[in-house]
Amino acid sequence: xxxxxxxxxxxxxxxxxxxxxxxxxxxxxxxxxxxxxxxxxxxxxxxxxxxxxxxxxxxxxxxxxxxxxxxxxxxxxxxxxxxxxxxxxxxxxxxxxxxxxxxxxxxxxxxxxxxxxxxxxxxxxxxxxxxxxxxxxxxxxxxxxxxxxxxxxxxxxxxxxxxxxxxxxxxxxxxxxxxxxxxxxxxxxxxxxxxxxxxxxxxxxxxxxxxxxxxxxxxxxxxxxxxxxxxxxxxxxxxxxxxxxxxxxxxxxxxxxxxxxxxxxxxxxxxxxxxxxxxxxxxxxxxxxxxxxxxxxxxxxxxxxxxxxxxxxxxxxxxxxxxxxxxxxxxxxxxxxxxxxxxxxxxxxxxxxxxxxxxxxxxxxxxxxxxxxxx
Amino acid sequence: xxxxxxxxxxxxxxxxxxxxxxxxxxxxxxxxxxxxxxxxxxxxxxxxxxxxxxxxxxxxxxxxxxxxxxxxxxxxxxxxxxxxxxxxxxxxxxxxxxxxxxxxxxxxxxxxxxxxxxxxxxxxxxxxxxxxxxxxxxxxxxxxxxxxxxxxxxxxxxxxxxxxxxxxxxxxxxxxxxxxxxxxxxxxxxxxxxxxxxxxxxxxxxxxxxxxxxxxxxxxxxxxxxxxxxxxxxxxxxxxxxxxxxxxxxxxxxxxxxxxxxxxxxxxxxxxxxxxxxxxxx
Numbered sequence: 001x002x003x004x005x006x007x008x009x010x011x012x013x014x015x016x017x018x019x020x021x022x023x024x025x026x027x028x029x030x031x032x033x034x035x036x037x038x039x040x041x042x043x044x045x046x047x048x049x050x051x052x053x054x055x056x057x058x059x060x061x062x063x064x065x066x067x068x069x070x071x072x073x074x075x076x077x078x079x080x081x082x083x084x085x086x087x088x089x090x091x092x093x094x095x096x097x098x099x100x101x102x103x104x105x106x107x108x109x110x111x112x113x114x115x116x117x118x119x120x121x122x123x124x125x126x127x128x129x130x131x132x133x134x135x136x137x138x139x140x141x142x143x144x145x146x147x148x149x150x151x152x153x154x155x156x157x158x159x160x161x162x163x164x165x166x167x168x169x170x171x172x173x174x175x176x177x178x179x180x181x182x183x184x185x186x187x188x189x190x191x192x193x194x195x196x197x198x199x200x201x202x203x204x205x206x207x208x209x210x211x212x213x214x215x216x217x218x219x220x221x222x223x224x225x226x227x228x229x230x231x232x233x234x235x236x237x238x239x240x241x242x243x244x245x246x247x248x249x250x251x252x253x254x255x256x257x258x259x260x261x262x263x264x265x266x267x268x269x270x271x272x273x274x275x276x277x278x279x280x281x282x283x284x285x286x287x288x289x290x291x292x293x294x295x296x297x298x299x300x301x302x303x304x305x306x307x308x309x310x311x312x313x314x315x316x317x318x319x320x321x322x323x324x325x326x327x328x329x330x331x332x333x334x335x336x337x338x339x340x341x342x343x344x345x346x347x348x349x350x351x352x353x354x355x356x357x358x359x360x361x362x363x364x365x366x367x368x369x370x371x372x373x374x375x
Numbered sequence: 376x377x378x379x380x381x382x383x384x385x386x387x388x389x390x391x392x393x394x395x396x397x398x399x400x401x402x403x404x405x406x407x408x409x410x411x412x413x414x415x416x417x418x419x420x421x422x423x424x425x426x427x428x429x430x431x432x433x434x435x436x437x438x439x440x441x442x443x444x445x446x447x448x449x450x451x452x453x454x455x456x457x458x459x460x461x462x463x464x465x466x467x468x469x470x471x472x473x474x475x476x477x478x479x480x481x482x483x484x485x486x487x488x489x490x491x492x493x494x495x496x497x498x499x500x501x502x503x504x505x506x507x508x509x510x511x512x513x514x515x516x517x518x519x520x521x522x523x524x525x526x527x528x529x530x531x532x533x534x535x536x537x538x539x540x541x542x543x544x545x546x547x548x549x550x551x552x553x554x555x556x557x558x559x560x561x562x563x564x565x566x567x568x569x570x571x572x573x574x575x576x577x578x579x580x581x582x583x584x585x586x587x588x589x590x591x592x593x594x595x596x597x598x599x600x601x602x603x604x605x606x607x608x609x610x611x612x613x614x615x616x617x618x619x620x621x622x623x624x625x626x627x628x629x630x631x632x633x634x635x636x637x638x639x640x641x642x643x644x645x646x647x648x649x650x651x652x653x654x655x656x657x
Binding site: 089090092094097098099100101104105131132135136137138139140250276277278279280282283284288291293295298300305306307308309313314315316318319322323327331334335 | 381382383384385386388390409429431432433434435457458468470471472474616617618620621623624625626627628630632633635638654656657
């Protein structure tokens with residue numbers, strides 16, 4: 001059942017979640033971008049801001065007056081909380097030539113509530129669930145954060161020029177499981193939200209807010225708004241046969257062409273909501289008797305990523321770009337049963353030279369003479 | 376809350392019992408669980424598996440188990456010093472601690488090879504992950520046909536397990552052939568790459584299982600040579616190597632096409648990976 005909420009109820013929602021013991025994390029404006037951080041109330045949300053995105057370009061600009069979720073997606077994803085950029089795996093003390101481990105990674109003091117999860121981001125969380133929870137080994141760091149998380153999804157009613165979720169089948173309509181799903185409508189006639197609970201936890205929180213049953217007309221307008229976010233998308237990924245397309249085109253002139261532009265800076269992997277690669281680092285204090293072991297995000301674009309004694313396996317930037325794209329769109333399917341791409345467009349926006357993976361795939365597709373590349 | 380039992384990234388404290396020098400830069404360490412520490416992996420390993428060995432404050436490495444699978448007391452590793460973490464490992468002394476995770480990965484097809492001839496082809500330190508197979512075959516000699524060990528090393532002083540190589544060759548139906556890239560004046564053995572040993576082989580391809588470990592280019596050429604001599608691709612096994620940080624399929628480093636070497640390998644049948652071996656910088 002969908003309920004209609006006045007915009008003031010969003011502040012109450014944030015406080016209701018905080019009262020339940022959650023660290024409420026949501027969008028806020030900082031350094032000229034919408035980033036995710038802990039929020040105390042609706043005052044912290046990016047009210048009245050929207051974003052303008054293109055390959056290699058991101059700008060905030062004034063959007064619909066009063067809109068709380070008038071942007072699409074910023075540089076960060078919820079990965080920064082569920083799969084943190086750095087985690088202390090353990091500390092250890094040296095004792096008589098042996099050592100003693102001093103405990104496991106601590107889970108966060110409060111469980112997380114995410115406010116403003118987009119459809120593509122729900123899909124990305126589902127992708128990382130398959131990597132960290134459903135695979136042979138369960139990752140306890142991810143599990144401790146993911147299991148209790150409270151998800152408040154917010155439907156997209158506009159698309160950035162870099163969005164292509166509609167072609168990936170991940171959005172813009174929220175399909176994944178969220179505790180609450182909101183749709184924000186702002187126009188000349190007013191500003192209101194639709195809210196729908198996705199389970200008992202969501203219903204309990206929703207019951208604390210002032211709400212009215214939504215009318216047929218309101219439901220229709222919310223549907224239309226989400227549909228317009230799909231219609232606005234100018235980019236698309238042609239996914240038919242994409243796994244075989246990339247496997248069969250391991251040698252293709254386009255890889256040299258893109259490598260001539262790629263800086264191997266790793267930005268795309270840092271902003272990607274599904275990229276999961278990590279490295280580990282050891283540190284000890286000056287006495288040498290106390291050591292720590294940290295896990296940090298890593299990227300297949302670095303030269304050290306594939307280093308084994310004798311040299312790096314992927315020493316050329318061509319090989320590293322090809323590894324990233326082929327993993328994301330092809331081998332991911334073999335490994336985890338789905339694409340590793342959710343169509344959020346972050347890698348396009350945040351690429352300093354504006355490399356667009358949809359364009360790269362199309363270029364390879366456009367010039368192949370073999371394989372099942374028909375749509 | 377994660378704990379040491381369920382967290383695959385948490386090393387268990389083990390102790391170096393013996394360390395012995397194999398070559399100027401390669402050492403073999405026998406480890407046992409430290410007092411009160413549970414043996415990780417709960418008993419035994421499959422020949423071909425590896426562990427992650429952690430040196431306090433320095434780093435962690437994937438190292439293949441090189442000891443006897445019948446040894447229930449300890450796990451044995453042969454380590455070549457090529458960087459700071461391997462140097463720290465080979466500098467350990469008896470009684471000092473090493474963190475152990477694992478064993479991880481797939482093993483050599485020792486059960487599948489029962490009743491068949493076994494051909495082991497190793498290059499350099501690649502003999503270490505194959506030594507458990509040799510121990511197993513010699514311990515259960517009647518269950519296998521002929522055992523052939525082909526070993527190539529850079530020079531005579533780089534050869535691993537030299538005394539054992541001689542003693543293995545004394546077993547019935549067992550042939551050990553070694554060659555070196557550079558012989559020096561006192562070497563009276565063969566000089567040449569490991570594939571040059573094939574001319575001494577009498578293979579019965581239909582009843583032979585081959586197991587290969589060494590530099591990738593060596594394995595690629597040996598696998599081709601074996602195929603040319605009639606071995607089916609599904610009877611040839613290779614142990615692959617890539618950078619590894621976690622050994623549990625989540626750090627991403629060891630990806631090789633669709634495979635994670637750590638959990639889908641390190642042992643693969645040639646039938647599964649033959650096309651990938653020809654892909655440069657995959």
